[in-house]
Amino acid sequence: MARKASPARLVIALAVAGVLAVFLLYTSIAGGGNPSLAPSELAGRTGDVQLAGRVVGPIRGDSHAGGLRFRLEDISGERRTSVAVLYTGSVPDLFKAGRDIVVDGELQKGTFVAQPGSMITKCPSKYAPKSDSA
Amino acid sequence: MPELGRAALLVTLGLSLYALVAGAMAAHLGRRRLARSAQNALVASFATTVVGAAVLLAALLRNDFSFTYVARTTSEALPTAYTISAFWGGQEGSLLLWLLVLTGFGAAAVSLNRGWARDLIVWVVPVFAAVSTFFAFLLVVVASPFATQAAPPDGAGMTPSLQNPYMLAHPPLLYLGYVGLTVPFAFAIGALLSGKLDERWLIATRRWTLFAWAALGVGQLLGSHWAYVEVGWGGYYAWDPVENAALMPWLAATAFLHSVMIQERRGMLKVWNVLLVLLAFSLSLFGTFLTRSGVVNSIHSFTQSSIGPWFLAFIAVVVAVSLGLVFWRLPQLRSPTRLESPVSREAAFLYNNLLLLALTLAIFWGVVYPMVSEALRGEAVVLGRSYYDFFLRAFGLPLLLLMGIGPLIAWRRASLRSLGTTFRWPTGVALATGAVLLLLGAGSSVPGLVAYTFSAFVLATITLEFVRGTRARKVLGAASWPAAFGSLISRNRRRYGGYIVHAAIVMLAIGVAGSSAFDTVTEAKLARGDSVEIGDYTLVYRSLDENVTANATEIRASLAVRRGDRDLGVVRAGKNAYTVEDQVSNEVGIRTDRLTGEDLFVIAEQIDPDGSVYFRVFVKPLVNLIWLAGLVFLLGSLITLWPDRREQRRLVARAAEAGIPATP
Amino acid sequence: MTLALVLAAALAVACVVAVALPFIREPEPESDSLDELDEDERRRLALLEERDRALGALKELEFEHRTGTVSDEDYRAQLGPLRRDVASALQALGRDGREGRPTGGRT
Numbered sequence: 049m050a051r052k053a054s055p056a057r058l059v060i061a062l063a064v065a066g067v068l069a070v071f072l073l074y075t076s077i078a079g080g081g082n083p084s085l086a087p088s089e090l091a092g093r094t095g096d097v098q099l100a101g102r103v104v105g106p107i108r109g110d111s112h113a114g115g116l117r118f119r120l121e122d123i124s125g126e127r128r129t130s131v132a133v134l135y136t137g138s139v140p141d142l143f144k145a146g147r148d149i150v151v152d153g154e155l156q157k158g159t160f161v162a163q164p165g166s167m168i169t170k171c172p173s174k175y176a177p178k179s180d181s182a
Numbered sequence: 183m184p185e186l187g188r189a190a191l192l193v194t195l196g197l198s199l200y201a202l203v204a205g206a207m208a209a210h211l212g213r214r215r216l217a218r219s220a221q222n223a224l225v226a227s228f229a230t231t232v233v234g235a236a237v238l239l240a241a242l243l244r245n246d247f248s249f250t251y252v253a254r255t256t257s258e259a260l261p262t263a264y265t266i267s268a269f270w271g272g273q274e275g276s277l278l279l280w281l282l283v284l285t286g287f288g289a290a291a292v293s294l295n296r297g298w299a300r301d302l303i304v305w306v307v308p309v310f311a312a313v314s315t316f317f318a319f320l321l322v323v324v325a326s327p328f329a330t331q332a333a334p335p336d337g338a339g340m341t342p343s344l345q346n347p348y349m350l351a352h353p354p355l356l357y358l359g360y361v362g363l364t365v366p367f368a369f370a371i372g373a374l375l376s377g378k379l380d381e382r383w384l385i386a387t388r389r390w391t392l393f394a395w396a397a398l399g400v401g402q403l404l405g406s407h408w409a410y411v412e413v414g415w416g417g418y419y420a421w422d423p424v425e426n427a428a429l430m431p432w433l434a435a436t437a438f439l440h441s442v443m444i445q446e447r448r449g450m451l452k453v454w455n456v457l458l459v460l461l462a463f464s465l466s467l468f469g470t471f472l473t474r475s476g477v478v479n480s481i482h483s484f485t486q487s488s489i490g491p492w493f494l495a496f497i498a499v500v501v502a503v504s505l506g507l508v509f510w511r512l513p514q515l516r517s518p519t520r521l522e523s524p525v526s527r528e529a530a531f532l533y534n535n536l537l538l539l540a541l542t543l544a545i546f547w548g549v550v551y552p553m554v555s556e557a558l559r560g561e562a563v564v565l566g567r568s569y570y571d572f573f574l575r576a577f578g579l580p581l582l583l584l585m586g587i588g589p590l591i592a593w594r595r596a597s598l599r600s601l602g603t604t605f606r607w608p609t610g611v612a613l614a615t616g617a618v619l620l621l622l623g624a625g626s627s628v629p630g631l632v633a634y635t636f637s638a639f640v641l642a643t644i645t646l647e648f649v650r651g652t653r654a655r656k657v658l659g660a661a662s663w664p665a666a667f668g669s670l671i672s673r674n675r676r677r678y679g680g681y682i683v684h685a686a687i688v689m690l691a692i693g694v695a696g697s698s699a700f701d702t703v704t705e706a707k708l709a710r711g712d713s714v715e716i717g718d719y720t721l722v723y724r725s726l727d728e729n730v731t732a733n734a735t736e737i738r739a740s741l742a743v744r745r746g747d748r749d750l751g752v753v754r755a756g757k758n759a760y761t762v763e764d765q766v767s768n769e770v771g772i773r774t775d776r777l778t779g780e781d782l783f784v785i786a787e788q789i790d791p792d793g794s795v796y797f798r799v800f801v802k803p804l805v806n807l808i809w810l811a812g813l814v815f816l817l818g819s820l821i822t823l824w825p826d827r828r829e830q831r832r833l834v835a836r837a838a839e840a841g842i843p844a845t846p
Numbered sequence: 847m848t849l850a851l852v853l854a855a856a857l858a859v860a861c862v863v864a865v866a867l868p869f870i871r872e873p874e875p876e877s878d879s880l881d882e883l884d885e886d887e888r889r890r891l892a893l894l895e896e897r898d899r900a901l902g903a904l905k906e907l908e909f910e911h912r913t914g915t916v917s918d919e920d921y922r923a924q925l926g927p928l929r930r931d932v933a934s935a936l937q938a939l940g941r942d943g944r945e946g947r948p949t950g951g952r953t
Contacts (some may be wrong), residue, residue, distance in 0.1 A: 067536060083564075189937055597920075
């Protein structure tokens with residue numbers, strides 16, 4: 049049959065290397081994603097983060113005009129810190145006080161300013177994929 | 183009656199355990215009656231699981247709230263169809279469905295192949311039994327559907343979002359897919375254990391794998407359609423872990439289905455094939471683990487339950503044992519046939535494997551990375567949509583192109599000249615299509631334009647194959663063109679069924695590219711009489727109506743749709759407020775343009791007390807090709823699955839020649 | 847409750863019977879050993895698969911030539927090697943057949 053070191057082997061190896069290079073390319077361009085934090089971990093953090101917490105009322109305002117205002121507290125643990133959130137954009141149906149949500153944004157001067165439309169609610173019951181991301 | 187259910191599952195556990203131990207002993211020691219006894223146990227375990235399932239179903243149908251499960255998932259008012267779907271709506275019931283399908287498939291696979299692959303079956307039985315022992319154990323010890331309580335006056339009811347026809351089809355189809363992958367896995371491990379690494383394990387499981395793969399594919403498309411029309415956030419796939427949980431095994435199974443063709447034709451890629459089937463099965467276990475364990479801290483997590491660690495342990499054992507077996511049998515798996523050229527059909531299939539594997543691993547990493555980073559750094563990191571989109575394009579676009587190259591490129595070594603003649607016409611068509619689309623403005627999205635161009639290439643190759651094949655059959659003496667076409671497909675089911683499936687994937691790619699790379703969106707707050715424009719549509723907000731039904735208040739905003747001066751009817755969007763469950767659901771309005779496959783998608787995001795509504799409107803070009811692709815996919819899969827008596831006869835004859843008795 | 851227990855007991859008994867059936871049917875069989883493929887049969891099966899693989903490749907070449915995927919030149923070039931593959935597979939089978947015939951027709 050063919051010689052031991054056939055060119056085909058080399059090309060396959062190059063193909064695998066190519067695939068790995070794609071992975072490397074991605075991580076070098078886009079970095080490793082945003083941290084996901086609870087409200088109690090938010091203090092002092094700068095930059096874009098994802099905040100995961102439970103909605104605490106009262107809920108005021110209009111997300112499509114001026115912004116929706118509410119507070120988020122930790123889902124679990126005894127620390128009952130809560131942080132003020134200002135949200136604009138689409139609000140998922142399941143949103144209400146007591147629901148667990150995640151929202152992307154940045155802490156600005158004590159208020160977490162959310163990226164428009166980034167809110168996603170956790171489904172309260174078993175077995176229902178329910179996503180309201182923009 | 184719960185006692186009967188519990189007893190039935192206990193007997194199932196006992197039978198599975200017996201089949202495992204006795205089957206392993208019989209295979210190792212070569213004891214015929216013991217082997218038969220183990221097989222009987224496997225088949226009997228299906229019967230006992232049916233009894234258990236019947237008990238649960240009966241309890242659901244008569245609203246017996248003394249069953250904790252029934253009280254948790256249904257209520258008196260729930261329509262019968264959804265009461266049935268509650269069977270798989272919760273943790274315990276869905277596990278029972280899994281076991282039911284598993285034991286059913288096991289009984290069938292063993293019985294159907296007993297005749298001509300008996301020496302292989304003796305090893306398959308204990309492997310299958312090991313898997314069903316695990317699930318039976320879960321059902322008896324960890325998550326029993328037959329727990330009882332003092333019956334409350336009414337049940338907790340089912341989430342409104344689950345009360346739709348999709349719930350009747352989507353989970354069962356996915357289960358047929360997930361569980362179906364157990365069959366090729368069991369046969370592969372059986373082949374490794376017995377050292378019988380001939381083709382028979384591939385042939386025995388080919389249709390099972392196809393069936394499971396098709397079910398998984400259709401199940402996912404149904405889920406996407408559900409997300410699109412019912413959940414209504416404007417998309418059909420969110421790269422959520424639960425969605426990926428079904429996509430990953432499907433991709434691995436796709437690689438497996440293609441790779442086995444190379445083993446059949448050239449005897450190569452044997453190690454790849456056992457590893458791919460192991461990957462597909464492990465991912466299906468991992469997928470169901472993700473979906474039920476609550477370990478993924480994302481929007482789709484369900485109740486935190488104790489079942490997670492059991493699954494993880496089982497997956498770890500499966501992977502460790504299987505890899506050990508592969509390593510042990512490595513010398514026998516090595517094939518003497520070498521890859522001759524990087525430009526050949528064998529190489530194309532190898533690239534196909536690599537790309538599908540890379541895409542699967544990229545998605546896997548996206549799912550697992552948040553958990554890993556949380557464990558290592560105490561901080562969960564999330565990878566968003568852009569991560570998945572990047573890899574879908576990086577690996578998916580070359581895969582699309584390969585669909586057109588693979589079937590036509592020469593075996594062993596393709597010369598430059600043969601490449602030229604084979605691909606001249608499809609390349610020309612693709613470039614011309616690309617140029618035309620560029621002129622029409624498709625340059626706004628480079629990946630979209632590339633996807634369209636590649637799709638044109640693949641469609642051209644498929645058309646070429648059908649036309650040339652039909653012509654060849656006509657020359658051979660077919661009575662008419664339709665007869666030639668029909669006989670072409672019926673005599674070459676795998677090839678042409680496969681081409682139809684490829685055409686479906688291309689349609690899917692076009693639909694996805696159109697609706698995600700070339701869509702438009704606009705938002706506006708409208709009072710009655712106001713209008714908003716998007717694309718070449720004009721929508722005028724006419725009225726707001728309220729309708730009170732038995733369990734909800736339905737609010738709908740009606741918009742009149744116009745294109746230029748043509749009246750295109752009315753689109754209605756709004757919300758349903760469910761009184762008992764105290765939940766609000768989004769009810770989107772969709773207007774489908776039948777000619778272009780384009781959707782006008784309207785969400786009534788916010789309805790103010792004064793009657794003004796905040797609307798979000800999308801125009802999604804070509805999105806309906808996605809759903810049409812599902813039908814074409816189903817057609818192609820059916821053709822490929824269809825039993826081939828000629829092939830069957832040939833296999834039986836070959837078995838007889840080798841001295842293997844063909845009677846059960 | 848008692849009905850459930852009776853049914854459960856009946857189910858368990860039925861399963862025990864099903865499992866014991868092979869032993870009940872043949873309390874003292876002639877041979878209890880499994881139909882295993884011996885060396886000869888395994889080799890023969892491998893050779894048969896080799897033959898079918900070669901034949902399949904030849905058939906596919908014919909098909910693809912007829913439909914025009916493979917040009918006349920390439921067809922002529924590939925035909926020789928593939929025919930040789932089939933011939934050598936058939937030769938190997940023939941040699942094997944002369945040396946040791948597997949005992950077919952076992953139950």
